[in-house]
Amino acid sequence: MFFPFMRVLMSTSDLIIIEVGSTLTKATALAGIGSGVARITAQAQALTTVAEGDAMLGVEAVLGRLRDSLNGAPLPAHMLACSSAAGGLRMAAIGLAQDMTVRAAKEACLGAGAVLRSVHSGKMKSRQLKQLLAEKPTVILLAGGTDGGDEETVLHNAGMLAQSGLQAPLIYAGNKECAPEIRELLKPYAGEWTMVPNVYPGVDELNILPARQEIQRVFSIHIVKAPGMQRLRERIQGQILPVPAAVLICAEKLAEQGEEILVIDVGGATTDVHSVTDGNAEFRHMALEPEPRSKRTVEGDLGVFVNAEQVMKETEGGDVQGDIRDLSPLPDAPAQRELSLKLGRKAVHVAVRRHAGKLVERFTATGKANSLVGKDLTAITLIVGTGGFLTRLPGAAQILREIPKPFDGRYLLPQPKARLAVDRDYIFSAAGVLALTYPAEALALAKTSIDKKVLF
Structure with missing residues (x-):
C-alpha cells in the first residue's frame, strides 16, 4: 500500500x-x-x-x-x-527448545528485517528438511543450546543441513562449546556459512545483536541475485539493508534521545510493529521469559490490500463491512478510502495486541500469581505511524489515537500519556539506512519528520 x-x-x-x-x-x-x-x-x-x-x-x-x-x-x-x-529477506530459524533458543533465533531474524518462512525446534526430521528445500530461504539461522549446555541437538541439525544440498547462507549462533565440531560438520555444506556468538548464551539471557548484524550483512551480499x-x-556505497531493519534502526536512534518508542507500518500485505522499550519496572519481575529491548513483529496476514480478506476474517477488532473487490492499492474513490481505513484500523488493533505482552494467571506453590508473557508496552512515550497507508491516506493517522489504552488487567498496551506522531516525510526507512554512516543527520531527519505539527 x-x-x-x-x-x-x-x-x-x-x-x-x-x-x-x-x-x-x-x-x-x-x-x-x-x-x-x-x-x-x-x-x-x-x-x-x-x-x-x-x-x-x-x-x-x-x-x-x-x-x-x-x-x-x-x-x-x-x-x-x-x-x-524479490520477497525481501526470507529466513528459516532452527533451534533447540521452542520457548528458549528458537525464540531467541526468531527475535534475531525479525530484528534483522526478515520474514520468517519456517521455524523448527528439536532434532530435524527428513520431512522438515524437505520443507526447507521447498521454501528456498534467503538465509538460515542455526541455534541451539546455551553455552556449555545441550550439544546433541544442534550437532544433529548441523549434520542434516550439511548433507541437505541447501545453498542458502547459513549462520551458526548456538552453543559456543560446539564450535569445533560444527566447523567439521559444515565442511560439506553447499553454501557459505559463518559463526556468531550464541543468541541464547545462558538461561533468560538474549544476545541477538551479533546475529542480527550478520544477517543484514549476508542479505546485502545476496540480494544482488x-x-x-x-x-x-x-x-551504491555501504550495504543494502532490508527495509524493516532500516525502520527499526531509525526507531532505535530516536530511543537514544530518551524515548520509549512504538512504530507501526501498515502495508498492503503485512503490518509491521517495532518497539524499543525496557517496559515498566512494575511488571519486570513478573516476566516468564526475557524480551529484547528492540523488538519487531510482522503480521503476514494483516494487509489492507493483498491480505484484505484475511483482515476481514480476523475476529478481533470488530467487523469490517464492505466489498474487497472495490479495493485498490492506491485508493482514490470515497468508497475505496472508507474500506481501506476500516481495514487499516482493524489491522493496527490486532497487530499491536499481538506485539504486546499480557498478564496471565498461573498457579504456583504459594497460590495464584500473575506472570508477564511477551513485551510490556506500558512505558511507551511515543507512538509513530510510518509507511504509505498511515502517512499518505487522509484520515489514517487518526487510527493511532486508538492504540493507547488504560491498563485493563490483561494487555500491557501503551498508556494514554503516550504522544502520537506521523512520519510525515515518509523518511524512517531512509533515515535508518543513513544512520549507519551519518547518525546525527539521520536523527535530524527523523525528528524533523515527526515534529511537523503531527503530535496530537
Missing part, C-alpha cells in the same frame, strides 16, 4: 537514498550531509521492476524523476540503498 508523491524543496543535494520496495521504488535526495543536520531536497517514486527482469529499470526511472524535480541539476554520485524486493540488483549494488 503506497500513496504517490513527488516533492522538491531545494536544488543542491549531497546524497541519494534508494528504497527498492516490492511494488514501488522511492528515491530521496538529501543536503547537509556532514553538517549534522540533513535536509530533504527532493523525493520521487516509480514502479519496481524486479518482476520485469531488471530492478535497475525502476531505479533509473525514479532517478530521472528526481532529476526532473531538481530542475535538471546533476544528481550526487553518493548513494545508499535498502530493499524489500534479484534481477538487476547487482548493478544497483555497484552504484
